[in-house]
Amino acid sequence: MKLRDYQQQARESIHAEWDKGIRRTLLVLPTGCGKTIVFSKVIEDRVVLGERVLVLAHRGELLDQASDKLEKSTGLKTAREKADQTSVGSWFRVVVGSVQTLMRDKRLRQFAADHFDTIIIDEAHHCISDGYQRVLQYFEGANVLGVTATPDRGDMRNLGSYFESLAFEYSLPKAIKSGYLSPIKAMTIPLQINLSAVGQQAGDFKASELGTALDPYLDSIAAEMWKVAKDRKIVVFLPLVKTSQKFTSILNAIGFKAAEVNGDSQDRSQILADFDSDKYNVLCNSMLLTEGWDCPSVDCVVVLRPTKVRSLYSQMVGRGTRLFPGKTELLLLDFLWHTDKHELCHPAHLIAENEEVAQAMTKQIEEAGIPLDLEDVEKQAAEDVVAQREEALAKMLNEMKRRKAKLVDPLQFEMSIQAEDLASYVPAFGWEMGPPSDKQIQTLEKLGILPDQVDNAGKATKLLERLDKRREEGLTTPKQIRFLEGRGFEHVGTWQFETAKKMIDRVAANGWKVPDGIDPKEYHGE
Template identity: 85%
Template sequence: MELRPYQQEARDSIQNEWKNGVKKTLLVLPTGCGKTIVFSKVIEDRVRLGERVLVLAHRGELLDQAADKLEKSTGLKCAREKAEQTSVGSWFRVVVGSVQTMMREKRLERFDHDFFDTIIIDEAHHCISDSYQRVLQYFETANILGVTATPDRGDMRNLGSYFESLAYEYTLPKAIKSGYLSPIKAMTIPLQLDLTSVGQQAGDFKSSDLGTALDPYLESIAAEMWRVAQDRKIVVFLPLVKTSQKFTNILNSFGFRAAEVNGESQDRAQILEDFDNDKYNVLCNSMLLTEGWDCPSVDCVVVLRPTKVRSLYSQMVGRGTRLHPGKTELLLLDFLWNTERHELCHPAHLIAENEEIAKAMTKQIEEAGIALDLEDVEKQAVEDVIAQREEALAKQLEEMKKRKRKLVDPLQFEMSIQAEDLSSYVPSFGWEMAPPSDKQIKTLEKLGILPEEIHNAGKATKLLERLDKRREEGLTTPKQIRFLEQRGFEHVGTWSFDNAKRLIDRIAANGWRMPDGVNPKEYRGE
């Protein structure tokens, strides 16, 4: 099977992490970008090295899918550790295992601690739980790959408490731009839904409270869906089975062809097949279809299960991001959720780099009243946020330039070299959050950066890497930036080292006074 370019890059990056001694690494690919294919190829590479591999998942469908894709893409067959099925005595080198089965002490004890050389965790955002940790700690010598579609740093920070690195990340905007996933249009429905009375459970809204809170609005939501999406193929996510069933009846009374599926549905496979074949045009479910189900023709997703968990939100929306003939975009319907807590996921969180940009995007979408392309909205929001930030930082920068310091404040350096990625950096992994090492502090000082303002090892690493790269490219040093910007020159970070040196030499030769004909505000380092 021919891998797409990003899939091959991901495969190589994962192998490199393990080769370099990083045992626990992550792969982040949006839903629909072939994560199972990538880890199947990684498994093939490890089996060729003579290794034994365990694929861990928390649901039977995911295990079946993994086994099926592995065989189709590599020819490798699997043994299973699931309920009464066991791999013990099997000669297959790959085992797919249900975490609920594998976590049991009696089951684990059938294996030596070093039995598996590599463990792949599908839907890795679940792996922080006790059940996964019990299995992972038992096979403590194995290399670990976690695979997830989680889209933002909030979830990544949780994963960073276990994983040591991010081997490869392919973002949703990149996948859409490259034509691998459907463009997304978001629309806010002008219904004020009150969630202020909804309680919390395990870091998210309590499903039972959500169901009750939604009930009074179901008729109005159905009416709005009929207004904006009656010709679309829709999946609706709801908090409770009874709410899902009730909403299905309401939708049918409006003229939709709606069906409902839940964990107890006897005819679930038939309903899903009928929906796939367009017998129904709306499918309601209570969080059943978040993982392991695909219907590429879905072109509208309605999230009526508000959540603060990015990975969950991403999974729901991911049911509609795949490409399909005749499908031009995915319409994502959002609502004016009225809650005292502001961490609620909105369409913006699928692609926004940070909360500041997400808020600006959400405001734009809410005020528009029509469906807007998420990428266009993000572009505008980024420009607005950067303009506001630059205005605030410019004032700070003026203050910094006046300080009689021998070393450059990192913020001044970042602004001068226009490094948005450095100034907005947030650590994700455990090692990144630790304080900078003594060696890092000494090197930063030597290179002219004030180390007191660098609060973690991740930022220090990024900064040192950037300084190295700038030296290779022949760009200005922090000390040159500080000297020239104190004298009123602007964006010195974009100049070459040689141009800055020539100007400093001219100033020195002129008794450290500004040479005639040089205007710092207009001078651009040519």
């Protein structure tokens, strides 16, 4: 099968990393962009070289999917390492293995440490766990490819503790622009849902407390869904099985054809097949379908499991981003989640380059009251943020200009009062070398000195001492120096305070011009 351009580029980039001696590398592709196809082709390349390959995953569905796609795209068959299935004695060059099985010491030691030349980790954000690390350390001489959907910064930090490089990354906006994924429209349902009492665990909201917090809102959420999405094919993600089951009953009571699946569902395969064939139009689950399940006809995703983890949010939304005949976009429903201090993921976080743009996008979507195309919103928000930054910068520069116009540069002050000791000052002690204190900066500015150029506490102390002394001796202030030297007078710092005051009064009385008959360059304050 012919790969898309970015898939071929990813394939080549992975081999290039290994050829450079970088053994552990990452591939990042959004859900629906064919990561299994890419690593299947990489496996084919390695088998041609005579290598043995292990595909590691933590769920049976992922192993089945990898095995199926590998055979369809390359013709390669696989052996299994899962529960009572073993690859020992098999002549197949590719093994798909469950990490829960292979992490057992007895199972691992059936293989020589150099048995596998290459290891592929599907959903690589899980690979930092002890089970994965036990397997990876045992086969530590192998090349490793980790494959994951768009991770957030926390995921990348964690993955960076094991992987040595990022071989290739393809972004969600690029995939949508190129027509490989469905456009996304986001809509905020005007329903306030209070999460302020929900605690945190392992960097995210506690699922048990989320269920309790959501419970009072389930009827209202169902009613809002009926208004905007009753004709759509919907997947709903919820925090708990019992919440998922309760919500399914509520949806059915108001007219939806809803079903629920969980890890203990005996008829899970049948329910998924029935949903696929449109017997149901809503499928509720408690985080079961975030990985290893595809239904391209889904055109609405409702995330009722708020999260701070972008990779988890991306996986949930990814269940609806695949293309399907007649599907024009994915509708992503968001809510007015109220939290005291937790920053949670919104639709904007799927494509925004930074938090500032994400916040501007979220505000636009919340205020619109209708579905908005994420890319259009991102473009407008990015332009607004740039305009706001430019406006803030211009305001800051004007403020600095206005402020500087009222203040004397320290060097001008030193030259004006002919203070060589200040001009040549170099800090000698530790405390002198530190930055000026906030109090020193505020006092210098209050007395008319521009503090921006005073870069150490010692210099600030010397300047403040000199200003005190000059006040006691009745000499000119920095503000008088700035005013008069700005009109051409020289060395005003050597004048008396009263002399400078009289000249300023004469200039003011003359319409803020130097009086006739006075040459500022020749005037010495007599």
